[in-house]
Amino acid sequence: MTKLLKTYSILPLIAITSCSQITPYFDGYENVRPVRIESSAVLEGWKNYYFSKEDCQCVYGDEFFMSIEETTQQTGNLMISLQGGGACWPGKVRCKPTATPEDVQTSAFTTALKEALPDDWNQVVIPYCDGSVYMGDNNLDYDGDQEKDHWHNGLRNSKAALTLTKVKFPNLSKIFLTGCSAGGYGTIIQLRLLRQLYPDANIYVLNESGPGLMRPDTDYWNLIDSSWNLSDIMPEGCSTCKGQLIYWYEELLKDPKVKIGLYSAYRDHIIGESFLEMDPADFEALLLKHSGELNNKYPGQFKRYFIKGNSHCIDDRSYVVKGVKYWDWVLAFLTDSENWQDVLE
Secondary structure, X not given: OEEEOOOOOOHHHOOOOOOOOOOOOXXXXXXXXXXXXXXXXXXXXXXXXXXXXXXXXXXXXXOOEEEXXXXXXXXXXXXXXXXXXXXXXXXXXXXOOOOOHHHHHHHHHHHHHHXXXXXXXXXXXXXXXXXXXXXOOEEEOOOOOOXXXXXXXXXXXXXXXXXXHXXXXXXXXXXXXXXXXXXXXXXXHHHHHHHHHOOOOEEEEEEXXXXXOOOOOHHHHHHHHHHHOHHXXXXXXXXXXXXXXXXXXXXXXXXXXXXXXXXXXXXXXXXHHHHOOOOHHHHXXXXXXXXXXXXXXXXXXXXXXXXXXXXXXXXXXXXXXXXXXXXXXXXXXXXXXXXOOOXXX
């Protein structure tokens, strides 16, 4: 069933908090709005919210939407799933180009997780289709014919989705944000947006195989930056943020209500070899160096679960390292248990 929405301005309905240390990302975005709602044909109880292509687009100009499942009980808890699907820039086109109704199945992990928790949780799925790990803000001509052919609207899509999230759930106390691969990278910007919308909520970020690493090469960084326009949203005064996205987390880790868990294989072949084009040993060293610096600086808020091998994302959450099952590690993280620890295989 399709429901047409009245034209309205979302932003005046919500309070956007300008944290002193955080760029006010929502400025000038008061007119974004969904244009129709459809009940999901894939998962019962979910609804898809579609946005105008004037506001949001996928990388080839297709329509963007998000999915929401509201619990029948009033709750201040929300789980947000960010879908993965590669990345694109001139010279490398390996990204998921469209959002489809089947994307709501990205919620399989959070659905299983919420069933293991005592409280009720609302759920949101933000499909991936912008090619710029949810944070790009640029339109490009890849083939050189003087016409734009790639729309990296990741930041717009993120803002649209989270603005509607704020309208649907104005008073959240606990937010669990998770994503794999490009979705893991996407948590970097989405955390910043969520903190601006929900300044008092406890936010838990589980990044699976999207560690925010970039090849330590100035030309490589400049290519990505110019393609996605990252410099405009880079945290101010952060010398390490230029070149390594993982450090964009740091300004939020100064907030005691933010915790981040990072999962990765030491030699993840998708991130390390396919996208960063690094030698596996060099990628492992990069992963340990930068994640280790954050763990050393924020040991109670930033912890890792790293495994041997070159796998990408995680299919078996019953995997055990040093007696700690990954599933139990996630539950300890989300319930503020003292059993949540840094686990390195």
